[in-house]
Amino acid sequence: MERENFGSKIGAILAAAGSAVGLGNIWRFPIETGQNGGAAFIIIYVLCILVLGLPIMISEFLIGRYTHANTAGAYRIVSNGSLWKWVGRLGVFTGWFILCYYSVVGAWTMHYTLLSAINAFYDAPAQEYENIFNTFVANPWVPTLWLFFFIGIIHYVIIRGVKSGIERSAKVMMPMLFLITVVLTVCSVMLPGASRGIEFLLKPDWSKVDSTVILQAMGQAFFSLSLAMGCLCTYASYFDKKTPLAKTAVNVSVIDTVIAIMAGFIIFPSVFNIGMNPNEVGVGASLTFISLPNVFTHAFGNGTFLAVIFSTLFYFLLFVAALTSAISLHEVATAYVTEEFHLLRKKGATWVTLTILVLGTLCSLSFGPLSGVTLLGRNIFSMFDDFSGLVLLPVGGMLISIFAGWVLDRKLYRDEISNGGDLKTPYFKLLVFSLRYIAPIAIGLVFLDQMGLFNIFKNS
Numbered sequence: 444m445e446r447e448n449f450g451s452k453i454g455a456i457l458a459a460a461g462s463a464v465g466l467g468n469i470w471r472f473p474i475e476t477g478q479n480g481g482a483a484f485i486i487i488y489v490l491c492i493l494v495l496g497l498p499i500m501i502s503e504f505l506i507g508r509y510t511h512a513n514t515a516g517a518y519r520i521v522s523n524g525s526l527w528k529w530v531g532r533l534g535v536f537t538g539w540f541i542l543c544y545y546s547v548v549g550a551w552t553m554h555y556t557l558l559s560a561i562n563a564f565y566d567a568p569a570q571e572y573e574n575i576f577n578t579f580v581a582n583p584w585v586p587t588l589w590l591f592f593f594i595g596i597i598h599y600v601i602i603r604g605v606k607s608g609i610e611r612s613a614k615v616m617m618p619m620l621f622l623i624t625v626v627l628t629v630c631s632v633m634l635p636g637a638s639r640g641i642e643f644l645l646k647p648d649w650s651k652v653d654s655t656v657i658l659q660a661m662g663q664a665f666f667s668l669s670l671a672m673g674c675l676c677t678y679a680s681y682f683d684k685k686t687p688l689a690k691t692a693v694n695v696s697v698i699d700t701v702i703a704i705m706a707g708f709i710i711f712p713s714v715f716n717i718g719m720n721p722n723e724v725g726v727g728a729s730l731t732f733i734s735l736p737n738v739f740t741h742a743f744g745n746g747t748f749l750a751v752i753f754s755t756l757f758y759f760l761l762f763v764a765a766l767t768s769a770i771s772l773h774e775v776a777t778a779y780v781t782e783e784f785h786l787l788r789k790k791g792a793t794w795v796t797l798t799i800l801v802l803g804t805l806c807s808l809s810f811g812p813l814s815g816v817t818l819l820g821r822n823i824f825s826m827f828d829d830f831s832g833l834v835l836l837p838v839g840g841m842l843i844s845i846f847a848g849w850v851l852d853r854k855l856y857r858d859e860i861s862n863g864g865d866l867k868t869p870y871f872k873l874l875v876f877s878l879r880y881i882a883p884i885a886i887g888l889v890f891l892d893q894m895g896l897f898n899i900f901k902n903s
């Protein structure tokens with residue numbers, strides 16, 4: 444069967460940006476920025492994207508587009524059957540693995556969109572928000588039903604195919620996501636006291652920047668750009684020969700970073716408006732599902748129309764961001780199963796969906812009936828989260844950069860990024876230098892840091 448391509452350049456960019464812009468932009472980046480030196484952190488983050496993120500993203504694009512194959516097939520082709528083919532398989536596994544727990548959070552955003560829309564937070568005292576969240580996630584049914592719903596939507600998009608499913612949905616959802624972000628930002632910066640929130644987010648404080656902060660910025664850049672999970676490689680396998688790879692990578696990175704910074708403009712003005720200590724809002728789930736419902740309810744007036752609309756739009760924004768990222772993760776596995784096992788797309792996608800439903804349900808139940816199942820002090824959800832973030836991603840990223848920098852044929856690399864000589868590539872040497880030296884060393888340091896090695900030195 445003929446392989447599909449994206450129908451347009453803008454479709455390709457929006458789909459890849461949809462993969463990049465996700466929960467990481469909203470629930471991690473703003474708080475990391477605020478606490479780690481504001482604009483100083485943003486500068487370091489952008490540097491990480493330039494020297495580390497872009498070279499790896501371009502390499503992933505290149506391998507995907509050159510081979511026009513799923514990630515495992517792609518690495519098999521470019522590695523000429525050597526052991527490097529395992530890098531592709533690792534990417535597929537990582538994407539699939541992440542999807543299992545990422546979908547659980549996607550499901551929570553749907554529930555919170557509904558809670559916001561029906562004004563469920565009206566009059567809730569500050570300490571009640573934690574209860575609401577804990578009761579919800581511990582319930583054996585409700586989060587699981589949302590999970591099935593969330594995965595059902597992904598499945599629907601995926602079986603419609605690359606052009607009519609992924610590309611078309613990205614063309615609707617990404618402009619919508621951007622529009623909602625702008626509306627929420629405008630509402631938030633108009634709140635009394637907003638300037639202190641903006642100051643918290645942006646005021647450069649270089650004294651906060653130490654090696655840990657730099658490593659954190661690198662880790663965040665990596666996750667946020669969806670590197671090393673097969674997504675970019677898979678999507679690029681649907682790019683046509685004329686798509687400018689470096690330019691597309693720059694566009695995706697810019698969109699991703701702009702949305703992440705705007706998310707900070709949405710969150711902190713409201714936090715300061717209600718006089719909350721920004722260092723106590725938490726990060727990730729506790730920020731998003733415990734602190735923020737409280738913040739929004741009170742910043743925009745308890746139970747007022749504005750509060751309801753703002754909060755509903757915010758969770759809907761999270762939902763759309765999570766959905767487009769989850770679709771990209773599903774596609775990695777679907778393309779793999781379909782092409783490697785010669786299945787029809789619908790059948791391949793169904794197999795992937797079934798496995799995600801089972802493992803995702805286990806992750807979801809790990810906050811309730813399965814909370815007793817732990818390994819190294821982590822519940823099932825955290826095991827998935829930590830194993831992918833702490834092990835699979837850094838290992839995958841390092842292998843990709845080493846492969847692209849040292850093993851991949853130089854001429855092939857140059858031909859592909861220049862689209863057969865049509866485009867100028869003055870950055871080529873820098874790119875190779877980063878792939879060969881900077882990226883592997885930097886990722887190695889992040890890896891060791893995340894494994895806690897540097898803490899040993901600090902504490903001794």
Ligand code: PFF
Pocket residue numbers: 462463464465466467468538541666667668669670672673674768769771772
């Ligand atoms: N980049 C997404 C985020 O920032 O939330 C998360 C993600 C999506 C990671 C897709 C990996 C991926 F393949």
